Amino acid sequence: MKSYGGRHRTVFLVLLRVVWTAVCAAVLVVSGVAWSTVSTISTGVERSYAIPDDVPRSTSGRNILIMGLTTRLDLHGEPLPDDVLRRMQAGESDRGGYNANTLILLRVPVSGPAVAMSVPRDNLVPLASGGEGKIKEAYGRAKIAEEERLRAAGQHDPRTLERAGREAGRRAQVRTVSAFLNQPVDHLVEISLIGFFHIAEGLGGVDVCLRAATKDPLSGADFPAGPQHLDAGQALSFVRQRHGLPDGDLGRTRRQQAFLAAVAKRLKGADVGVVRAMADMAKQDVVLDAAFDLAEFTTNLPSEVRFETLPIEGGARVGGLDVNRVDPAKVQAKVTELATAPPPPPPDDGVPCVD
Template sequence: MQSRGGYHRTAFHVLTRTAWVSLCAAVLAASGIAWATVSTISTGVERSYAISDDAPRSTSGTNILIMGLTTRLDLHGEPLPDDVLRRMQAGESDRGGYNANTLMLLHIPASGPAVAMSVPRDDLVPLASGGEGKIKEAYGRAKVAEEDRLREAGAHDRRELERAGREAGRRAQVETVSAFLNQPIDHLVEISLIGFFHIAEGLGGVDVCLKNATKDPLSGADFPAGPQHLDAGQALSFVRQRHGLPHGDLDRTRRQQAFLSAVAKRVKGADLAVVQALVDMAKQDVVLDARFDLTEFARELPAEVRFDTLPIEGGATIGGHDVNKVDRDKVRAKVTELATAPPPPPPNDGIPCVD
């Protein structure tokens, strides 16, 4: 399949031994963390009711939607401290909005390896709120609409508007992705930009590898070619960069996957102090659905988790904005294929180099 810029989609395969393949996953239930610790996280993390009790459930395993938000605000809509914003190198608190720039469907089968499927953020799809838009926009549009509705009804408490707006956003994002992929969503995990930063900070940085040297003032990226260790601020620049890369956003998607692989490797050998730091992070940066039982999940997750990226058909410009054209039937067929036959493991356990 051909994407914008002539890029032929190739699977980016990562095989890790960890109990999560998302940022939160690697933090919350990584290999070696005691069940008591997982239970402690379960009682302290923010919960969402965006997935109703009577929502359709997967019959071929478990589907978890992982959402990474662009907002520079905390879980309550409050600005981050100035010193944190400076270290993040991601601009001011009012930047970013509430787009779900990272979307992954983690499918855990009854047996065999799990697979995490990245959904390109600019895919043009029907949105749960009506009309078409980029798939990443479902969250933010629904959040704004709900807050406007509540204000018109007389609500004025800012935190309550933020809470209700985010719940509407989560619900819309789940419904949009579920309809597009034709897959039930059993659970959701949400993490914002500060969560990416805190994970890397708690781990003392992460190891990555780049095929070529790259520099991008918009994200703060300035890296040489080859293997290297990134501190928290650099790691955030690494996962945010899309300008100056051969295939733009699609290369950024593979960087997110490479970051997760690096996090998984670091968590696997982390000591108790590091684990506790990550637990504290999870309680301030992560949202899980109300039915998500982390203890049960950590016991049942397969040892092998692999990554792939769902296909696009090319690019288009609508209203001055670049979007990904997609063939819904081909995307759904790819999801089914990956759920039944995940990509093979890489040839070795080294750090894969990315653009």
């Protein structure tokens, strides 16, 4: 598939290029912003202990797992305001569950360009909790199991259950992806669906380009062909649409990458005030692992990021569900290839056109 690259000036921008995303991760700052701003973001964002201190670590760089959740709830499991849900055009608060519909392994080498590897969400893989399932399901299954365990032990406080359940979900998702890719995970970034909306809203919308007109009532997508500016609600529909696309979910992955490339392009021209406002917004939506030292990370920030989508073998029907057949050996070989010698990104030639 085509990859999208561009020059980045900051950690904030790098993570935005690879999160919903995502987005992915909308948590840091542009270069030139005062150190006090970095410190404020670092101490204000939600932290996770899902990656133990004693797990294996990368030796020639760092692997950051970026997880985009489908939930329409906030970080405490509370419903979003009705007016926000209406503008998101993503249905009611009880939709979506806790699937990790976006999974990106961001490989940041000691030197040279970084590579963001998208893992198709419907890959049929062994799950950390046991058995097989779609890779996106590791989070939600573990969350439910942990909450049931705690209820059986007498715990009924909703926020305690939500926090413990999400931590179990993060642990399971990290272990599942790490085993499937045969790569250690050094850090994690989690962002929910509202994060995509907040990113686009904070920027006043984004510019995208479509090869053909498209309409999908399930996602709310209704776009003409060609270059166009999308508001926050439209942008969320743009990244959520999969019905009516030539490649289905893989087409949606390219949509997400194009959206993040558009965010990066917009941020390049943004002033410090806009970035600070978005950083404050990110605290509502983003979770980082406890060991993610943002200040240290800024000292070795890559200037380039390339997107890749990891291979699948084709579709299959298993237990009444549509899944992706995968060859773990081929996937792991591709990851190793990209992690050890990522190709240079293409020139930054503006907003890419996608299906």
